[in-house]
Amino acid sequence: MEQFKVLKAVAAPLPLVNVDTDMIIPARFLKTIKRTGLGKSAFYAMRYDDSGAERPDFVLNKEPYRHSKILIAGANFGCGSSREHAPWSLADFGFRCVIAPSFADIFYGNSFKNGILCITLPQDEIDKLAAKAGSGNTAGGEFTVDLENLAITAPDGAVTSFSLDGTKRNNLLKGLDDIGITLQSAAKITGFEERQRREQPWLYT
């Protein structure tokens, strides 16, 4: 997995609550056997009209937000289906960071496994960041997300700090693969299975 240290990029505001994973990537695009190529279909219904043409009002169809790597979203982002195609489509579009007041559990976990940093901040902080990203003389300016120092710097220089689980931070900073880490405990897994086989034999018939 790609390491995440410091990200300097345009941030796109998407101030909607309960953006579900069907909105991020509709089910008909799940018929892929690859992890890549879904970026063009991200937010499909919001991004394109019935004829497949871009909706000019949608933030990701505007410059410079077409090149956003940071998404500033609403509460309960990523609710619904467990489809990892949602973070895959965001990553393929170019997003490496989503900032929201809250995330759905499965989406949150899936994102980190794909090198996407999810940052949770109070609604009033989100409102300030979204306003700076989308309007006034800071509109379209670059934000800096520094994972080492757990800080977001807005285009006007204002710094917002955030917190993150130590393990998630460490894995992202180092780009670690979960399976490799777990397999270091392979003997313990086998030991668990041996004990379970004795105590709950019906699980092994």
Add this chain to the structure above:
Amino acid sequence: MTQPTTLYDKLWNGHVVTSDGDGNSILYVDLHLVHEVTSPQAFEGLRAAGRKVHAPAKTIAVPDHNVPTTADRLQIVRDPEGRLQLEMLEKNCQDFGVPYIPMSDIRQGIVHIIGPELALTQPGKTIVCGDSHTSTHGALGALAFGIGTSEVEHVLATQTLAMKKSKNMRVQVDGKLPPGVTAKDLVLAIIGKMGTSGGTGHVIEFVGEAFRDLSMEGRMTVCNMTIEGGARAGLIAPDDKTFEYLKGRPYAPKGVVWEQAVAYWRTLKSDEGAVFDKEVRLSADELVPYVTWGTSPEDALPITDKVPDPKSFADPAKKAAAVRSLEYMGLKAGTPLEQIKVDKVFIGSCTNGRIEDMRAAAAVFKGRKVAAGVGVLIVPGSGLVKHQAEEEGLDRIFIAAGAEWREPGCSMCLGMNPDTLKPGERSASTSNRNFEGRQGIGGRTHLVSPAMAAAAAITGHLTDVRKI
């Protein structure tokens, strides 16, 4: 004296392989259910890393999301991408030695229907699947939750997950459900009360008379939709009803081991005085049939109510969401819910595709006709549900009423097989999500129980089934 613990605590503690000081744990998985949509990239990852499936005997795969539901489905999967996913599942299972139930097998069906039906699902197990509705299996007292594809790969390779424990939440519903009010209405009412993120970060245990009184099928409907309330898993403590349901099913323990298993299963309940981080209470006595009006499952109201006015929401974000929902749904504030006309009715899915759901729909359809202009799709959740429904003559009732009786699959619950709504079409659907575009581009979904769906099919508009 030991601290009283919850059912979730017990299931979790019983499966921790190892844990560091920060709560990062490796959790053992007893059953991994696999389907064609969220697994190809996981198997590809194993291949790339030269890894094997750690415990093929604790893994089982079945196609469900992509499969057509028409009688000629074995010959035609017209869409080449869907076909490739189905072929990949079969090939991956062969290559990695994973048990596979093909489309031609009578046991094929929606993964969350066949788990309990075959007794692969058992109390006390940890169960995962690359599908959020894995919460269904919690109805039998199993700790079951949906995972992403990276986690599917992790479980295939290690039979474990690296995760932290969730918090404990309890939803208590006392009293008895009135006639005409079902498990679906109950869970819609609960989600309406707690919101779609009310359970985020928690595992919910459902307690109280209302859940104890439910059939196993009804309990599965409730736990299935736990994820719509934001909680990854829902739990109902196993009881005699659970054991009776499981006994004699294909994968249920037999003989002496059965007795041993039941003795253990009886210990699976929250202790008196166990502490929950969050609680929600409801009374069953006043509940009525529920229906959703918007594009989030929390947009649920009694059928006797009206489409709400966005101005009635205090929270500005909720207000904006309601405006957007009403525009998408093509509805005007103040319209009585019963006046909303439907084009399609869908009865099926992992929420309501079990035999009891088929019976509930048939009871309403019996001796009646589908309203002119309404298309009705009835899709059993598995080949075994289909077989039983046909044994009971339910298919003839549906066909006589003018409904279509189909082959098992996820069907119109999600727009990734041929069964979809057209743009602007409106459905009364027994599925679980009314998200924008969920049943097809521009499709408009009203979530209801099977009996309510059948009532809408007969009248052509959302209808209080208690009047029929």
